[in-house]
Amino acid sequence: MNRNSNLCVTIATQRSGTKALGACFNGGTALLTVGEVFHDSNKTITGFARFAEGSGDFAHKYVTGQVESILDDYFESLSKLYFGVHFDFMYGNMDFLGLLWTEPASRLPIFNYFISREFSVIHLKRDP
Numbered sequence: 796m797n798r799n800s801n802l803c804v805t806i807a808t809q810r811s812g813t814k815a816l817g818a819c820f821n822g823g824t825a826l827l828t829v830g831e832v833f834h835d836s837n838k839t840i841t842g843f844a845r846f847a848e849g850s851g852d853f854a855h856k857y858v859t860g861q862v863e864s865i866l867d868d869y870f871e872s873l874s875k876l877y878f879g880v881h882f883d884f885m886y887g888n889m890d891f892l893g894l895l896w897t898e899p900a901s902r903l904p905i906f907n908y909f910i911s912r913e914f915s916v917i918h919l920k921r922d923p
Contacts, residue, residue, distance in 0.1 A: 800874065800912055800913050800914055800915075801874050801877075801878060801879045801880060802870060802873065802874055802879075802880050802881075802882070802912075802914045802915070803826060803879060803880070803881040803882075803914060803915035803916075803917065804881070804882055804883070804884050804909055804914050804915070804916055804917070805817075805881065805882070805883045805884070805917040805918075805919055806884050806885075806886070806906070806909075806916060806917070806918045806919070807883065807884075807885060807886070807918070807919035807920070807921070808885065808886050808887070808919075808920075808921055809885060809886075809887055810921060811919045811920065811921035812919055812921070813831075813883045813885075813919060814830075816828075816917070816919065817830065817881065817883070820881050824878075825878060825879050826877070826878075826879040826880065826881045827876060827877035827878075827879065827880050827881065828881045828882070829841040829873065829876070829880060829881070829882050830882065830883055831882070831883045831884075831885055831888070832873070832882045832883070832884075833884060833885075833888045834885070834888060835888075841873060841876070841882075843869055846868075846869045846872065847865075850865070850868070853865060863908060866908060867912075870912065884905070884909075889905075
C-alpha cells in the first residue's frame, strides 16, 4: 500500500474525543469511520480480531514474524470498504500484537508502519 492510501488513523488516549470526531466524519461523505479496530472486544466485520479469526494463515505469519504482511492484508481489506476509511488507534491497545507496537525506537514501530504506508494520521490530545 502506498499513499494513494485512503486510510486515516486517529491516535489518541481514551476519552479524548475520537467518537465525536468519527461522528463528524460519518456526517459527511468522504470518510467512513469504523472505530477502534484493534480493541480486543471488537468482533465487528471491520475489527482486526474478526479478520485474524478468518485468516487461514494468520498464526503462521505471526509466529514467523510477518506481522507487517498481516497488517497489509488487513488494511487492504479495510481500504476497499469506502472512498476513505478512518479508524482509531488507542494508546491503551499498544500491546495488541506484541513487539510491532513496543520495540524501542525513536517512534514506536506501529507509528512507523502507519507512516510508511502513508496513512493520514491525526493525533488527538485530551486537554480537559
